Amino acid sequence: MAVAPSWSEQAVELVGRAVMAPSSHNTQPWFFLLGEPYVDLLADRTRALPVNDPDGRELTISCGCALLNLVLAAADRDLQVENRLLPDPEEPDWLSRVSITRNTADRVPEADLARFIEERRTCRTRFESRAVEQQAVDAMVEAAAAEGAWLRPLIGDELRRRAVNLVVEGDALQWSDPEWRRELAEWMHTRSEGDGLTISAFTAPVAQMVVRNFNMGSNVGSKDRGLAENSPLLAVLGTDGDGPRHWLAAGQALQRVLLVGCSFGLRASYLNQPIQVASLRSQVSELVDGEGLPQILLRFGYAPQPLSPTPRRPLADVIEWS
Numbered sequence: 248m249a250v251a252p253s254w255s256e257q258a259v260e261l262v263g264r265a266v267m268a269p270s271s272h273n274t275q276p277w278f279f280l281l282g283e284p285y286v287d288l289l290a291d292r293t294r295a296l297p298v299n300d301p302d303g304r305e306l307t308i309s310c311g312c313a314l315l316n317l318v319l320a321a322a323d324r325d326l327q328v329e330n331r332l333l334p335d336p337e338e339p340d341w342l343s344r345v346s347i348t349r350n351t352a353d354r355v356p357e358a359d360l361a362r363f364i365e366e367r368r369t370c371r372t373r374f375e376s377r378a379v380e381q382q383a384v385d386a387m388v389e390a391a392a393a394e395g396a397w398l399r400p401l402i403g404d405e406l407r408r409r410a411v412n413l414v415v416e417g418d419a420l421q422w423s424d425p426e427w428r429r430e431l432a433e434w435m436h437t438r439s440e441g442d443g444l445t446i447s448a449f450t451a452p453v454a455q456m457v458v459r460n461f462n463m464g465s466n467v468g469s470k471d472r473g474l475a476e477n478s479p480l481l482a483v484l485g486t487d488g489d490g491p492r493h494w495l496a497a498g499q500a501l502q503r504v505l506l507v508g509c510s511f512g513l514r515a516s517y518l519n520q521p522i523q524v525a526s527l528r529s530q531v532s533e534l535v536d537g538e539g540l541p542q543i544l545l546r547f548g549y550a551p552q553p554l555s556p557t558p559r560r561p562l563a564d565v566i567e568w569s
């Protein structure tokens with residue numbers, strides 16, 4: 248007879264799936280404190296991006312993505328969880344406590360989403376030209392709503408043109424800032440383990456030097472224009488407010504949208520520049536009729552070839568027992 252895994256084995260397995268989440272610059276800005284039987288999610292602000300993300304908005308969204316993975320991974324093990332969102336001005340880094348109450352008799356339907364946790368990857372290349380099926384769009388819109396956020400597809404040439412122009416403007420502004428370029432270069436690594444944006448060992452010294460020292464805004468802008476214009480679907484994910492709780496919800500919504508998209512064979516990538524640049528964010532808001540706060544601008548489509556996984560930090564670096 249198979250021996251049931253201990254709580255400590257289960258908890259480590261759950262965190263192992265949580266950290267498969269996407270994160271800004273692949274910073275993986277999270278920490279997990281394990282207790283009997285709960286998992287606390289904390290923000291690790293030593294991994295913040297003060298130039299790109301001065302308020303820790305994307306940092307919290309990244310943690311929200313990991314949180315949804317954790318909850319789905321528990322459901323996939325037929326564990327019943329209570330996910331208590333905690334962000335509070337007194338304890339700003341303690342984001343959530345996921346308490347495990349008991350093994351459920353019935354498998355919850357959303358547990359099936361967990362099998363896309365490992366499959367999900369950011370696609371940085373062009374997508375195939377075929378359109379995204381409406382059923383998939385509807386399911387992703389529903390997924391965002393289920394987590395208290397919204398996903399608005401940008402339909403029509405005019406809206407798409409305005410969005411693409413904002414992305415290019417965002418690229419120009421970010422690349423013109425030497426501090427922003429320096430921060431990006433610091434997160435470019437050749438490692439196959441750990442964190443950061445992976446670059447080839449062959450080009451690494453040159454690539455980092457170029458990013459650090461040269462304003463490549465117009466090259467990057469024209470590349471992003473091509474990627475965005477050729478994407479079958481552009482969409483804005485947003486929330487009704489703009490504080491840590493909204494960001495955490497946005498992260499859970501983002502991850503649910505990505506996993507649901509994955510279940511339809513879709514891949515996604517990010518065009519967040521005009522949301523990261525504070526002076527452009529209100530123009531992204533106008534694309535969605537000024538309702539709420541845009542958090543993430545995404546492009547979706549079908550990847551022409553399989554995507555390689557990006558590295559993750561060793562679990563021992565992100566887990567502590569309380």
Ligand SMILES: Cc1cc2nc3c(=O)[nH]c(=O)nc-3n(C[C@H](O)[C@H](O)[C@H](O)COP(=O)(O)O)c2cc1C
Nearest residue numbers: 269270271272273305308309368369517519520557
């Ligand atoms: C909140 C958030 C913001 C992100 N912003 C960008 C972005 O502006 N540009 C980009 O190319 N990727 C962006 N990403 C994607 C990350 O770079 C990616 O998740 C990370 O490198 C890990 O790769 P993976 O998603 O394939 O696992 C973002 C991800 C998150 C969660």
